[in-house]
Amino acid sequence: MAIELEPWIQLVRGCCGVLVLVTAITPIPTLKLFGTGRSITNCNLNTLLFLFLALFFIYAAVFFRLVAEAVSRNSLPSIHAAFSETALVLATFMNAERLGDRDDKSPIHLNRAVSWCLLCAIELFVVVWTGLPGGQTSPPLASRVSAAIDVCKAATCVMILLQILPAIIANCNTASKPSPASPLDASSNPADILSLQMDTLREVEKLGGWWPLLKLFGVFSRYMFPVGEPVHQIRFVASFLLMVTHEVTELQEQLAFASILDAAATGSQVQTSFKKALLLRAVNTALSHIFGLLRAEIKLHRAESFATGVHAKILSMDPTFHSLANPTDLTKAVDDAKEFISLFDSIIFSHFINIMGIVMAATKLVSLHGPFLFIIMAYQITFTCVINSKGTQKRAEAFTKVHKLKVDQEHRRQDGLRGWTTLFNQNLIEHEIDCFRLVTGALIDQERKLDSCRLNFCLAQNIVSFCGVAAGYSFMIYRYGQGAATVGDLVLYTSVWATLWMRIGELTRTIPDLVDDLLDAAPLRRVLERSSAVQTSGAELLCGEGSLDLHDVSFTYPARDTPVVDHLSMSIKPGAKVALIGPSGTGKSTLLKLVMRYMSPSTGTILIDGQDISNIDKNSQVFHKSVGMMPQIPHIFNTTVMENVRMGKKNASDEEVYAACRRAMIHDTIIARPGGYESLMGENGSSFSGGEKQRIEFARLFLKQPKVVILDEPTSSLDPETEMQVLGNLINQFVHTTVIVVTHNVEIAKDFDRVILLGEGGKIVKDGSYRELLAKEATEQTTSHALQPGLTRY
Structure with a gap:
C-alpha cells in the first residue's frame, strides 16, 4: 500500500499528481501556447467524471488512513507518503471539478488527457509491482482493505485509460482547427440596439471564456x-x-x-x-x-x-x-x-x-x-x-x-x-x-x-x-x-x-x-x-451660397428592414425656401438628420455647394456654423437666459443677443422677469413655457446666421399670431439663406417658394410652389388633403 512504498516511488507518484493538478488548473489559452491545447471530443464526460470522483475518494481514504495510523503511533506520517497522497487527492479533485463544470464547453484537452494517462500508468505499475512476490523491497501488503483499495484503484485507472487512449489516438492525427469566433449577437432586447443591457x-x-472578455476591458x-x-x-x-x-x-x-x-x-x-x-x-x-x-x-x-x-x-x-x-x-x-x-x-x-x-x-x-x-x-x-x-x-x-x-x-x-x-x-x-x-x-x-x-x-x-x-x-x-x-x-x-x-x-x-x-x-x-459611425476624411466645408443636392439617398434604421428614405433625389437652389410636408413616417425628420450628419446614408450622397458632406470632418467648425438646425423639441440648459441664447454664437455681444431675441418675439418676456437675461431657466427650461422655449431656439438661430437653415416643426408650440410674426422675421432675416422646414401646418407652406409632398419611403409625390400644386390639382380634378384650402394641419 502507499504507506509502505519506497520513498522514491512516493516521490514519482507525487510529482505525477502535481503535473495532473497543474494541467487541471492551467487555463486553456495557456495550454494552447504549447500547441497541445486542442480538444479531445469523443469522450464521455459523465463516465470520466464518475471515474475521477472514484479516484478522489480512494486517495482521500488512503490519506486519512495514513494520518490515522500516525496518530495511533503518536507520530507524524512519512513526509513522502503525505506529499504523494496529498498531490493525488488534490489532482483528482480538481480534474473532477473541471469535468463537472458544464460551462466549460470542452474540459478535455490533449495536455490534460496525456497527464491522466501518465497518472494511471504509474498507478497501475505501482499496484502490480508491489503485488508481485519478491518484487518489492518493503513488506507485502497484508491488509485486505488495502488490497481492496488497490484493486479498485487499478480498475478505475484501467477504465480511464480505456476512455481516453482511443480518443487521444483518434485526435492526434487530426489538425487542430479552432472554431471560428461567433460574432456577438445584439442584445436579446430589441429596444436595446446598442447592447447596453446585454447579458x-x-x-x-460567445467570446469563449472570461479571459477574452477581460482583455476587452483594456x-x-x-x-x-x-x-x-x-x-x-x-x-x-x-x-x-x-x-x-x-x-x-x-x-x-x-x-x-x-x-x-x-x-x-x-x-x-x-x-x-x-x-x-x-x-x-x-x-x-x-x-x-x-x-x-x-x-x-x-x-x-x-x-x-x-x-x-x-x-x-x-x-x-x-x-x-x-x-x-x-x-x-x-x-x-x-x-x-x-x-x-x-x-x-x-x-x-x-x-x-x-x-x-x-x-x-x-x-x-x-x-x-x-x-x-x-x-x-x-x-x-x-x-x-x-x-x-x-x-x-x-x-x-x-x-x-x-x-x-x-x-x-x-x-x-x-x-x-x-x-x-x-x-x-x-x-x-x-x-x-x-x-x-x-x-x-x-x-x-x-x-x-x-x-x-x-x-x-x-x-x-x-x-x-x-x-x-x-x-x-x-x-x-x-x-x-x-x-x-x-x-x-x-x-x-x-x-x-x-x-x-x-x-x-x-x-x-x-x-x-x-x-x-x-x-x-x-x-x-x-x-x-464604440467608434463614430460617421466616417470622414477630415476635410473642411467650403460653404458659399448654400445649395443642397441629394443623389439616390437611402437610409434604414438599425433593427429595421424597410428603408425610411428610399432612393431619394432632389436639388435645392441657394436661397430657396422649401417646405417638406407629408404624413408621419415618410422620412421628413430623418431627411433633415441626414443633412445634419446625425447619421450617414445607407446609399447615395448629400452635397452642400457641391461638396459631399460624408467627406467633411464631423467636428467641422465651418459646417456647424454654416448649417443651423432647430429641432422640434429644443433642449434648454439649466443656466441663464443669456447663456442659453449664446449657444447659437458663443462670442456674441449682449446687444446681438437682445436683437436676436427681439426677432424671436421673446425679448419682452425675458426682461419682464425679475432677473431679466440673468434669470435661470431651470431644468430643461422648466420655468418657461413650451412656446417660450421654441422662441429661445429661434433666437439662437437668428444669432447664428447660418447659410442653410433647417427647421423641424418649428412653430408647433406657438400661438397663430406669434407664429406668423416669428416666421415673418425668419423670412426677412434669411432672405438670401436656404431655408428648409418640415411641417404639418399647410398655412406655413403658402409663404415658401417650393412645397415638396413626401410619400412612403421618402418618395416625392408632388413638387412645386403652393399655387402651382393647387392649380395642377384643379386641372387633374383630384383632391389632395395636404393642400386643400382651409385645412391647417396635415
Whole structure:
C-alpha cells in the first residue's frame, strides 16, 4: 500500500499528481501556447467524471488512513507518503471539478488527457509491482482493505485509460482547427440596439471564456493608470514600494514580538527585542500614513480622469449613437462603472500585496516548522479556491438577473415620473404603483436568492477554514509537546497563521465583489468600445451660397428592414425656401438628420455647394456654423437666459443677443422677469413655457446666421399670431439663406417658394410652389388633403 512504498516511488507518484493538478488548473489559452491545447471530443464526460470522483475518494481514504495510523503511533506520517497522497487527492479533485463544470464547453484537452494517462500508468505499475512476490523491497501488503483499495484503484485507472487512449489516438492525427469566433449577437432586447443591457455571461460564452472578455476591458486602462503623467506615475510606484516595505516590516515585527516571549521564557534580556519590535511598529505606522496620503491623491486624480474622460467620450459620440441611446441607461452605466475604476488599485495594493503577504507568511511558517504545514495549507487553499470559483460563477449568474431587474425597475420608475400627467389624466396612478410594486418585488426575490447563494458559499468556506485551523493548531501543539517548538513559536504561529488566513479570507470575499464590479462595468465598456459611425476624411466645408443636392439617398434604421428614405433625389437652389410636408413616417425628420450628419446614408450622397458632406470632418467648425438646425423639441440648459441664447454664437455681444431675441418675439418676456437675461431657466427650461422655449431656439438661430437653415416643426408650440410674426422675421432675416422646414401646418407652406409632398419611403409625390400644386390639382380634378384650402394641419 502507499504507506509502505519506497520513498522514491512516493516521490514519482507525487510529482505525477502535481503535473495532473497543474494541467487541471492551467487555463486553456495557456495550454494552447504549447500547441497541445486542442480538444479531445469523443469522450464521455459523465463516465470520466464518475471515474475521477472514484479516484478522489480512494486517495482521500488512503490519506486519512495514513494520518490515522500516525496518530495511533503518536507520530507524524512519512513526509513522502503525505506529499504523494496529498498531490493525488488534490489532482483528482480538481480534474473532477473541471469535468463537472458544464460551462466549460470542452474540459478535455490533449495536455490534460496525456497527464491522466501518465497518472494511471504509474498507478497501475505501482499496484502490480508491489503485488508481485519478491518484487518489492518493503513488506507485502497484508491488509485486505488495502488490497481492496488497490484493486479498485487499478480498475478505475484501467477504465480511464480505456476512455481516453482511443480518443487521444483518434485526435492526434487530426489538425487542430479552432472554431471560428461567433460574432456577438445584439442584445436579446430589441429596444436595446446598442447592447447596453446585454447579458454579460452570454457575452462570455460567445467570446469563449472570461479571459477574452477581460482583455476587452483594456479600454478602461487610460483611466486606471496615469499614462503620460510622470508625477502621478511616481506617486503610484512610491505607493507600491511603501506597501511592499510595510509587508516585510510587519512580518519582522511579528518575529520580534515572538523573540521577546522566548527571551522572557529563558530568562534572557528582552530589551533588544523589545526595542526592535517598537521601532518596527513605529516604521509601520509611518509607512501606513504616507501610503494613505499618496493613495488618496491617486484615487482623486483617477476619479477626475474617469469623470471627465468618460463624459467627453459620450458627448463626442456621433448623433446616431445619441439618437439610439437611452440617457437613463447611459447615466446608470457610468455610475455602475465607478467602482470598477478602483479595480487596478484593488489588484495592486490589496490583492497583489495580500498574495505577497500570504507567500511570505507561508514560506516563513514552512521554514520554521517543516513541510507538513505546507500540506495543510495546500488542502485548505485548494478547497477554498474551488468553493470560491463555484460561488463566483453562481453569484455572477444571480447578479446578472439582479442587474437586469434593476434596469427594469429604473425604467419603470422613470416612465412613471415622466408620464405622471398621462397617468393622472387616465386615472392610472394606482395601477402604475401596483406595476412598480411587482417589478420591485421580483427584484427583491432575486436579491434574496443572491444573498442566499453568497451565504451558502461563505458557510462552505468557513467549514474549510475551520478544518484547516484545527489541523494547523493540532500540528503545532504536537510539535510543542515534542519539544520542537517554543512558546514564542506558538505565539508567532498564532499571529502569522491568523494573518495568513485573514488575507486568504479577504481574497475569497473580494473576488465575488470584483466579478460584480466587472459585470457592472460591462455596459460602459461597450460604450467606450464604440467608434463614430460617421466616417470622414477630415476635410473642411467650403460653404458659399448654400445649395443642397441629394443623389439616390437611402437610409434604414438599425433593427429595421424597410428603408425610411428610399432612393431619394432632389436639388435645392441657394436661397430657396422649401417646405417638406407629408404624413408621419415618410422620412421628413430623418431627411433633415441626414443633412445634419446625425447619421450617414445607407446609399447615395448629400452635397452642400457641391461638396459631399460624408467627406467633411464631423467636428467641422465651418459646417456647424454654416448649417443651423432647430429641432422640434429644443433642449434648454439649466443656466441663464443669456447663456442659453449664446449657444447659437458663443462670442456674441449682449446687444446681438437682445436683437436676436427681439426677432424671436421673446425679448419682452425675458426682461419682464425679475432677473431679466440673468434669470435661470431651470431644468430643461422648466420655468418657461413650451412656446417660450421654441422662441429661445429661434433666437439662437437668428444669432447664428447660418447659410442653410433647417427647421423641424418649428412653430408647433406657438400661438397663430406669434407664429406668423416669428416666421415673418425668419423670412426677412434669411432672405438670401436656404431655408428648409418640415411641417404639418399647410398655412406655413403658402409663404415658401417650393412645397415638396413626401410619400412612403421618402418618395416625392408632388413638387412645386403652393399655387402651382393647387392649380395642377384643379386641372387633374383630384383632391389632395395636404393642400386643400382651409385645412391647417396635415
